[in-house]
Amino acid sequence: MTAHAEHLAVIAQADIFxxxxxxxxxxxxxxxxxxxxxxxxxxxxQDDPAERVYVLAEGRLRLLQLTPEGAQINMGLVSPGQAIxxxxxxxxxxxxxxxxxxxxxxxxxxxxxDLHHLMIGCPQIALNALQELSQRMIEFxxxxxxxxxxxxxxxxxxxxxxxxxxxxRKTEQGVLIDLPVSRQDLAEMTGTTLFTVSRTLSQWxxxxxxxxxRERILIRFPHGLVTIAEDLPAPHPPPSEKxxxxxx
Amino acid sequence: MTAHAEHLAVIAQADIFxxxxxxxxxxxxxxxxxxxxxxxxxxxxQDDPAERVYVLAEGRLRLLQLTPEGAQINMGLVSPGQAIxxxxxxxxxxxxxxxxxxxxxxxxxxxxxDLHHLMIGCPQIALNALQELSQRMIEFxxxxxxxxxxxxxxxxxxxxxxxxxxxxRKTEQGVLIDLPVSRQDLAEMTGTTLFTVSRTLSQWxxxxxxxxxRERILIRFPHGLVTIAEDLPAPHPPPSEKxxxxxx
DNA sequence: TGCGCACTTTGCGCCAGCGCAAAAAGCAGC
DNA sequence: GCTGCTTTTTGCGCTGGCGCAAAGTGCGCA
Numbered sequence: 001m002t003a004h005a006e007h008l009a010v011i012a013q014a015d016i017f018x019x020x021x022x023x024x025x026x027x028x029x030x031x032x033x034x035x036x037x038x039x040x041x042x043x044x045x046q047d048d049p050a051e052r053v054y055v056l057a058e059g060r061l062r063l064l065q066l067t068p069e070g071a072q073i074n075m076g077l078v079s080p081g082q083a084i085x086x087x088x089x090x091x092x093x094x095x096x097x098x099x100x101x102x103x104x105x106x107x108x109x110x111x112x113x114d115l116h117h118l119m120i121g122c123p124q125i126a127l128n129a130l131q132e133l134s135q136r137m138i139e140f141x142x143x144x145x146x147x148x149x150x151x152x153x154x155x156x157x158x159x160x161x162x163x164x165x166x167x168x169r170k171t172e173q174g175v176l177i178d179l180p181v182s183r184q185d186l187a188e189m190t191g192t193t194l195f196t197v198s199r200t201l202s203q204w205x206x207x208x209x210x211x212x213x214r215e216r217i218l219i220r221f222p223h224g225l226v227t228i229a230e231d232l233p234a235p236h237p238p239p240s241e242k243x244x245x246x247x248x
Numbered sequence: 249m250t251a252h253a254e255h256l257a258v259i260a261q262a263d264i265f266x267x268x269x270x271x272x273x274x275x276x277x278x279x280x281x282x283x284x285x286x287x288x289x290x291x292x293x294q295d296d297p298a299e300r301v302y303v304l305a306e307g308r309l310r311l312l313q314l315t316p317e318g319a320q321i322n323m324g325l326v327s328p329g330q331a332i333x334x335x336x337x338x339x340x341x342x343x344x345x346x347x348x349x350x351x352x353x354x355x356x357x358x359x360x361x362d363l364h365h366l367m368i369g370c371p372q373i374a375l376n377a378l379q380e381l382s383q384r385m386i387e388f389x390x391x392x393x394x395x396x397x398x399x400x401x402x403x404x405x406x407x408x409x410x411x412x413x414x415x416x417r418k419t420e421q422g423v424l425i426d427l428p429v430s431r432q433d434l435a436e437m438t439g440t441t442l443f444t445v446s447r448t449l450s451q452w453x454x455x456x457x458x459x460x461x462r463e464r465i466l467i468r469f470p471h472g473l474v475t476i477a478e479d480l481p482a483p484h485p486p487p488s489e490k491x492x493x494x495x496x
Numbered sequence: 497t498g499c500g501c502a503c504t505t506t507g508c509g510c511c512a513g514c515g516c517a518a519a520a521a522g523c524a525g526c
Numbered sequence: 527g528c529t530g531c532t533t534t535t536t537g538c539g540c541t542g543g544c545g546c547a548a549a550g551t552g553c554g555c556a
Contacts (some may be wrong), residue, residue: 065389065393067393067397068478069397071397073392073393073396073397075389075392075393086378086382087382087385089375089378089379089382090379090382093382096386096389096390097389116375119374119375120371120372120375123367123368123371123374124368126367126374126378127337127364127367127368127374129374129378130337130374130378130381131338133378133381133382133385134334134335134338134341134381136385137335137344137381137384137385137388138335138344140388140389141313141323141345141388142344143392144323144388144392144395145313145315145321147392147395147396147439148321148395148439149315149317149319149439191395191396191397230316
């Protein structure tokens with residue numbers, strides 16, 4: 001389905017189309033194709049020929065990579081305004097990951113040809129894309145470093161903080177991860193197993209740092225997580241719900 | 249030092265300046281600054297304000313990232329023609345890694361302003377940069393996946409194969425890694441310790457797959473490494489030097 | 497030719513985190 | 527409220543790979 005005028009605002013919000021003037025935005029829109037996806041549907045599959053560049057308008061996407069053995073790891077979360085599959089700009093490439101909708105999602109996309117054409121006419125788009133990619137690159141470098149040098153507990157703490165940043169919603173209880181996140185998901189994101197994640201979360205729950213349920217995590221005391229992530233000397237014990245463990 | 253005409257050929261070779269016409273190349277050159285570095289010198293340091301984009305003309309660079317604890321990991325190798333620190337295009341960023349010369353190196357660089365200006369005038373440059381970044385992104389994703397899902401031995405095998413691809417020189421003995429690579433370096437690249445690397449290489453040496461010395465690695469039987477990297481059922485034993493272990 | 501340094505090997509002990517199995521707890525649909 | 531499915535917890539055993547110490551080796555330099 002071709003994009004309508006209603007999508008113009010969305011396009012203007014996207015990182016990759018920042019700082020474009022209205023005529024430019026209009027021509028971007030003219031080439032856009034919009035599509036809806038339901039929970040669990042795939043926007044594209046890893047290893048398929050990369051032909052379109054996507055921008056997420058609404059909802060969230062999960063990026064998955066399959067290992068040769070069939071195991072699956074979570075390469076990241078896409079929030080509205082982000083572009084994915086920029087690799088499609090190059091000829092004869094394949095998608096390096098699969099993109100799957102979490103909940104329902106609205107996605108805009110452009111063919112390689114069209115976006116290439118738009119970029120030539122409006123280099124700012126290419127610069128924006130470069131910007132976005134660079135940022136993501138840095139994030140990857142950090143994850144890589146964490147993975148090679150840090151213990152599991154720290155990695156999980158960081159993973160949770162990252163999630164909170166990307167999909168956290170403040171409530172009076174604390175920061176709620178506004179997504180169904182299973183222990184398995186967290187394990188994939190941090191390079192460990194669901195067992196270890198489960199044990200670690202339970203431990204944090206006892207300490208009052210978080211409060212976790214089935215595919216639901218509430219961070220009650222974010223600073224506690226930061227402490228673990230940065231390996232600081234444990235600060236004040238968190239404001240626990242329970243009356244007084246230490247005084248009994 | 250400002251670039252001279254002699255650098256034009258180098259510039260034309262760089263991935264980021266592919267497919268430019270001669271006038272464009274000339275203006276690129278007009279803004280370039282060339283600099284030489286000796287073994288071990290740093291082109292830039294992590295966390296310094298990112299102000300220039302670099303293209304390696306000759307030699308090799310090592311990208312290093314420091315952990316908060318002071319440990320250091322090897323984030324990659326830069327070969328001639330590659331661009332680094334593209335992040336500098338954005339305002340107010342800092343270099344996410346340090347870049348250090350291996351042997352002597354010739355580096356061209358452009359200021360944020362100038363390169364930005366060049367890209368606006370010639371969008372192809374931005375597209376090329378996007379291309380280069382995308383490729384590197386995929387490599388990072390792969391490393392990330394390997395790190396979370398694969399055993400140490402496989403990671404070392406892959407690391408070695410990657411090195412061979414980037415800096416391998418064919419000889420009649422096999423593929424020689426044309427760089428001083430210590431066990432420590434390999435350990436940083438693959439997320440393990442120099443002890444484990446040492447043990448693993450010794451083992452491979454016994455099997456005749458490689459032949460290693462002080463900061464020197466010769467891959468005698470690349471297929472053996474591939475076998476390990478892909479976890480295939482061990483193929484023919486390698487054509488060992490030693491007369492006949494199995495028949496004695 | 498010999499010294500000193502940096503890199504490498506090897507032995508030994510240990511434990512963080514994995515892997516599995518089985519039980520428990522949520523959740524959804526009927 | 528019951529049934530069945532998915533997610534989560536927990537116990538237990540195990541081992542890959544780390545960490546350290548000490549000895550060995552190759553290389554550059556005087």
